[in-house]
Amino acid sequence: MNTIQKKIWMLALVVLAMMIAIWLTLTFYNQKMQTQYNDILQRYLQMNEVTSDSQQMVTDLNNYLLMPSQDTHSQLENSREQLLIVQSTVYELRNVENEFVLTNYSHLISSFVETVDRSIRFQEQEATEASLKEFTEATRISMYISEMTLTIIDTELKTYERFYREIIDQSAELKKLGVWLLLLITAALILFTYFFSMSITKPIHQLTKAANELAKGRFDQAIHVDTNDEISFLAETFDHMRGNINAMIVEIQQKAQLESELQDSKLLLQQSQLLNLQSQINPHFLFNTLNTLSKKAYLDGAEETSDLIVSVASLLRYNLKRMDRAVTLSEEAFVLRQYMEIQKARFSDRLQFFTELDAACMNLQIPGLTLQPLIENAVIHAIEPEEDGGHIWFRIKDVNAEVWIEIEDNGKGMSQEKRLQLLDGAIIPAEGHSTGIGFTNVVKRLQLFYGKEDVVTIESEIGQGTKIILKLPKIRGTANHD
Secondary structure (H helix, E strand, O other): OOOHHHHHHHHHHHHHHHHHHHHHHHHHHHHHHHHHHHHHHHHHHHHHHHHHHHHHHHHHHHHHHHOOOHHHHHHHHHHHHHHHHHHHHHHOOOOOOOHHHHHHHHHHHHHHHHHHHHHHHHHHOOOHHHHHHHHHHHHHHHHHHHHHHHHHHHHHHHHOHHHHHHHHHHHHHHHHHHHHHHHHHHHHHHHHHHHHHHHHHHHHHHHHHHHHHHHOOOOOOOOOOOOOOHHHHHHHHHHHHHHHHHHHHHHHHHHHHHHHHHHHHHHHHHHHHHHHHHHOOOHHHHHHHHHHHHHHHHHOOOHHHHHHHHHHHHHHHHHHHOOOOEEEHHHHHHHHHHHHHHHHHHHHHHEEEEEEEOHHHOOOEEEOOOHHHHHHHHHHHHHOOOOOOEEEEEEEEEEOOEEEEEEEEOOOOOOHHHHHHHHHOOOOOOOOOOOOOOHHHHHHHHHHHHOOOOOEEEEEOOOOOEEEEEEEEOOOOOOOOO
């Protein structure tokens, strides 16, 4: 992982490398120019040294001729050796343009040395006049060497004039090169510094934006930072914290929803209990009265009226006692038949009731008073408004792991919009005349009883009737009650 400290060190190393590159470049070109200049200057110094050494040799020869001694002779030998050394170096300065001149120049130096040597021999042979003659010749040659040296230096100056100008031009170009290198490196440093700073500030900006989103309560957006340094680790930790907070919020919302559903269930239970209490106004008086009327009708020979009163009494007793506990489908079907007997007495031939019951499903547990409100709604909406009455079908089927209860009528039906609103609980249909328990109430009780949301389906079209299908699981879920 690249740390921010490594990035800073990288920037420092890049800057240092660029500075070293500039220094090496400028030093290289400067050293090259200085070397060339020194080579030219050395040529002039060597030639000038020939003149100095030849004149010194003439002086030492004069001292030796005036006062021959071991010291003057040694001094003369030293001058001679020095001149020969300079002669060898001058010969190395040859080139195509001055080769001929320097060759003559070297021969002139050799002649000067030979003349000095002859003067010394004549002095040792005590040939004074001959020695002085050679001394005079050596002096003349020395002067000629000086003149020729000046001539060669002048020629060299003319030859290297172009070179001098090139050195001056190179110096100017070197300054321009330095300026361009400075500008180029400055631009490179600015560009590198920009990307370097972006590699640090961009992740920080992303992290700041994510923090602002969290401050606005948006905990469902993942935090991602494109970097591989400490900021990435900080972003991962921040995202982990966001995930934990989001999970806590979701958990709190779920708990709040469950609590709301629990409150709705409690309210529904209270309403059911209130309806139950309201319906239990002096029940013994009602039962006794109905029983008395039934016996009276039987004694008077009105057996149908007596049976009808018995059905009403049984239905009333069932409604009062079965609201608070589960019953079997068999019990619900029995009380449903009694209810339909009452309705047939009311509507006569206008009401046709058909049943298809699977005996294997009759022991299924369901909440009390579940089917009667649905049949009652079918009577109210499909039978009462029609002059010719209608048909109602009641079916109980075994369908795999479920028991389907179908209540179908051939009434006017309903629109798709109304059907969806009814399933969503957006509208509450008219309640039944006897129980006071509406469709929405029945559906909620079934959902709570089985711990399942999808328990009811409505099939209906305008003019095609309505079919309500209860899809009840054979095994109850966890969110149920007894």
